[in-house]
Amino acid sequence: MALKRSLYQHIRQVVPLRQRLTFGGLLLLIALANGLSLSLPVPLLAHGALLKYTHTAAITVQAVYDTGQSMTGAQITVYAPDNPARPWLTGISDAEGRFSFVPDPDLPGTWSVRARHAGHGAMVHIPINPEQPEHSLRKQGYTAGQRALMAASVVWGCIGTALYFSRRRTS
Amino acid sequence: MGLCKQSIFRCLFGCLFIFSIMAAPVQAGTLTFYASGEDLATEGFQAPRLTKDGWALTFSHIFVTLTDITAYQTDPPYDPNQGGPIPGKTQATLPGVHTLDLVMSAQEDDRVLVGAVMDAPAGHYNALSWKMTRATEGILAGYSMVLTGTAEKEGETVPFQLYSEEERTYRCGEYVGDERKGLLAEQGEADLEITFHLDHIFGRADKPADDPMNTEAPGFAPFTNGDGKQTLTLHGLHIGHAGEGHCNVEWH
The missing domain is CATH 1.10.1200 (Non-ribosomal Peptide Synthetase Peptidyl Carrier Protein; Chain A)
Known part of the structure; x- marks a missing residue:
């Protein structure tokens, strides 16, 4: 003011x-x-609604008991291929046990979806772009010990070679 | 000249030694196996979780004898609904026969340590199998599962000793529970759980009578007529799980 x-x-x-x-x-x-507010009369606009759409490839899972009964209200957890230990998305299944999500296309590999309800649970694994290399728990490359050993072997080789040629010159 | 040959020989030997170390698999960690009868084993069937026919159960012991405990890395993941052998290329097997008490040996989290494989290859162990086998020693000899305790209903107390001699193999997919299990990083630690759902034997009063588990479970009523050794038939009941995940059962 x-x-x-x-x-x-x-x-x-x-x-x-x-x-x-x-x-x-x-x-x-x-x-x-x-962003300043003034006390001048201004025309009010009605609350407009805008609905946009994007065409995506969604995945729908349906959780059912082995009797065929729908698993209504099941806890759904989605895991992306790049981090199988951390939930990527969570939600609740609908009355028919269905749950839909759109996987990130930048994360190819096997997506896992878990459904749990009243002490029962199941998992389903969905391959997406299987031709792409999948992330793995195995680390690529060498361990620190291997790298140290490689460096030591190179140094040892250089010293050995130098000693070898120096001996020949002496004899 | 002899000195030169000796140097070359030493060089070759050193290189061979280095390459043998580099080629050796180092991606290994510790995979620990647990068994659990969950809180229904340690706390019993207490109200409102009575048996489907209204009995309160308190267990003094639940003995199970397990062998051939093996974890697998499968791709594609094993589907227990399809059944059959688990086609895992990478496996970690816990050797030996293990008789466990799911009540007296349970930790605070209701789990019992079975054992660990110290040099399990790193990766995701997303399938598990084990065999229920008959114990060969002591008072449990000849039985794969023994449950003892007392049951109470409307002022009546009934001690029970239920003995099962059935042998079977459970083959399960990935563990299903609060968190994912079996993710073993290089030089890391991971665990898996063999889970026994006792409500598939006794049913649950807090679930609808037409719940498939209650319609299949015999309940406690068949065991109320004697305090001696009684035979428990588990054939057709799916008590073996990996957490909440169901397993395929092969009866022997």
């Missing part, structure tokens, strides 16, 4: 009355653009 008051005082000092009326409209726009 103090900022608004000082702004009006500044306008009264530097802007003539005729121009002030026109300037008021511009000020309103500036204020709105900067």
Whole structure:
């Protein structure tokens, strides 16, 4: 409010009355653009609704008991291939035991979905882009011990070679 | 010249030694196996979780004898509904025969340590199998599962000793529970759980009578007529699980 008051005082000092009326409209726009609230009457807009869509390849799982009965309200957990220990998405199945999700296309491999309800549970594994290499728990490359051994062997080889040629020159 | 040959021989020997170390598999960790009868074993069937016919059960012992305990890394993942052998290329087998008491030996989390494979290859162990076999020594000899305790209903107390001699093999897919299990990182630790669902024997009063588990479970009523040794028939009942995940059963 103090900022608004000082702004009006500044306008009264530097802007003539005729121009002030026109300037008021511009000020309103500036204020709105900067997030300031003014006590001037402004037209109210109705709450518009906008619905957009994106065409995606979603996966729907359905959790059922082995009797065929739907597993309604089951806890659903989705695991992405890059981190099988951490849930990627969680949710609840609908009345028919269904649950849909859109996997991240940048994470190819086997996606796992777990359903649990009242002491019963099941998992399903869904391969996505199986031609892509799958992430693995195995680390690629060498261990620290192997790298140290390789470095030591290179040094040892250089020293041995040097000693070999130096011996030949001496004899 | 002899000195040169000796140096070359040493070089070759050193290289061979280095390559043998580099070629050796180092991606190994510790895979620990547990067994559990869950809280129904340690706390019993107490209200509102009575047996399907209204008995409260308290177990003094639940002995199981297990062997051929093997974890597998399978791709594609094993489906117990399809059954058959588990085609895992990488396996970790716990040797020996293990007789466990799921009540007296249970930890605070209701699990009993079975054993560990210290040099299990790293990877995701997403399938598990074990065999229920007859014990060969002591008072349990000849039986694969023994349950003892007392049952109470409407002021009546009935001691029970239930003996099963049935041998079978359970083959399960991935463990299903609060968290995923069997994810063994290089030089890391992971565990798997052999789970016994006792409510598949006795049913549950807090579940609908037409629940498939209650319709299949015999309940406790068939065992109320004697305090001596009674035969427990488990054929057709799916008490072996990997957490909440169901398993395929092969009866021997």
